[in-house]
Amino acid sequence: MSDNNELDSFFSELSNNEPKKEASPKQQETSNVNLEDEFARLLNNFISGEDTPPPSTEAKPQSNTSSGLEDFITEEKQTQPQNLDNFVPTEAPVSKENLDNFITEDSSTDLTSALSQAKVEVMPEKSEEEILLKSEEFELSRAIYNFQDGINAIADKKNLKTPVMEYDYKMLHPNYKPSVGRKIAQYLLDCWDLINKYDPENMKRLSKDATDEEFLVFAESLTDTDMQLVIISYVEILINLEICEVKYEQMKEIAIKNKIKKELYEEYMKLQERKNMFIEKLKQQNFPINVDALMNNYFKAAQKDAKGAFDALTKNPAMYTPIEFDKIKPKFFGLIKVAPEDGIKFNQKIGAFIKKLKI
Numbered sequence: 001m002s003d004n005n006e007l008d009s010f011f012s013e014l015s016n017n018e019p020k021k022e023a024s025p026k027q028q029e030t031s032n033v034n035l036e037d038e039f040a041r042l043l044n045n046f047i048s049g050e051d052t053p054p055p056s057t058e059a060k061p062q063s064n065t066s067s068g069l070e071d072f073i074t075e076e077k078q079t080q081p082q083n084l085d086n087f088v089p090t091e092a093p094v095s096k097e098n099l100d101n102f103i104t105e106d107s108s109t110d111l112t113s114a115l116s117q118a119k120v121e122v123m124p125e126k127s128e129e130e131i132l133l134k135s136e137e138f139e140l141s142r143a144i145y146n147f148q149d150g151i152n153a154i155a156d157k158k159n160l161k162t163p164v165m166e167y168d169y170k171m172l173h174p175n176y177k178p179s180v181g182r183k184i185a186q187y188l189l190d191c192w193d194l195i196n197k198y199d200p201e202n203m204k205r206l207s208k209d210a211t212d213e214e215f216l217v218f219a220e221s222l223t224d225t226d227m228q229l230v231i232i233s234y235v236e237i238l239i240n241l242e243i244c245e246v247k248y249e250q251m252k253e254i255a256i257k258n259k260i261k262k263e264l265y266e267e268y269m270k271l272q273e274r275k276n277m278f279i280e281k282l283k284q285q286n287f288p289i290n291v292d293a294l295m296n297n298y299f300k301a302a303q304k305d306a307k308g309a310f311d312a313l314t315k316n317p318a319m320y321t322p323i324e325f326d327k328i329k330p331k332f333f334g335l336i337k338v339a340p341e342d343g344i345k346f347n348q349k350i351g352a353f354i355k356k357l358k359i
Contacts, residue, residue: 147233163190288327
């Protein structure tokens with residue numbers, strides 16, 4: 001019974017503290033707005049890095065009731081953690097002003113700088129040598145420089161005299177040339193004598209007719225890193241020389257074909273020009289013959305036998321196309337009809353005219 005009396009007493013006291021009337025909808029809306037404004041202020045302070053300002057000391061209008069719910073909400077606000085790193089807002093609105101404060105000019109500049117730096121790291125700038133040379137020539141040039149570095153290193157160790165080759169990567173621009181290849185090959189032979197003097201014991205193990213694979217296996221067995229660089233670079237030079245030689249021969253073959261095509265085209269254009277000049281001169285004379293057919297047939301025949309075709313053109317033009325009798329005007333106002341003899345005379349006249357032409 002005592003327990004029941006205590007529960008009754010607790011509920012009676014709680015009912016006495018509750019407000020007599022329920023809050024109107026307008027009051028509930030005002031309370032929600034205050035909560036949203038308070039959350040927006042906390043979020044804005046967190047984003048801008050400012051400390052939360054102390055609560056205002058201005059007098060607040062007293063509520064007609066002092067409910068336990070209001071005390072509970074006030075206590076929740078005070079005990080809310082200041083560190084919001086792991087807090088993800090879901091429904092609270094964030095104003096445009098708060099976002100503008102977050103995306104400042106300094107932060108956008110830092111982001112642009114970071115992206116620019118990342119691009120540079122991902123896509124390193126190409127050297128002038130790599131830009132100037134084609135891929136095959138660049139690989140050959142890189143191997144030559146590595147070989148020279150190795151040769152100089154082993155020569156310094158035993159005070160050996162290094163062969164001289166005034167090499168510059170621009171020698172391979174715009175493309176590899178056999179004359180440059182011969183200089184490189186001679187330089188390799190001269191350096192081979194130096195390599196034998198530097199490490200005669202190990203070089204005895206290497207066959208004179210060694211393949212590229214045997215060279216690389218030999219390089220792996222060496223403990224001298226400079227010597228390894230020399231042997232590996234030597235193999236790379238040989239491989240890239242062969243690639244450049246093949247590419248050069250292909251380019252040379254294409255160039256020869258293009259030259260022949262160009263010469264044939266130029267010759268064809270000259271013939272066309274000469275043919276058009278013949279046609280123009282003959283049309284001016286109004287000969288009773290199809291001038292276009294005459295000259296086209298003549299130039300076709302001239303491709304096989306130029307001298308014989310020209311002799312036939314000057315002696316018997318009708319051989320290439322017939323005389324058109326309908327274009328011969330009758331004599332004496334049409335009283336005398338056109339006869340075969342008129343065609344023969346025009347045939348001779350056309351041939352004589354062509355023979356005198358200087359084209």
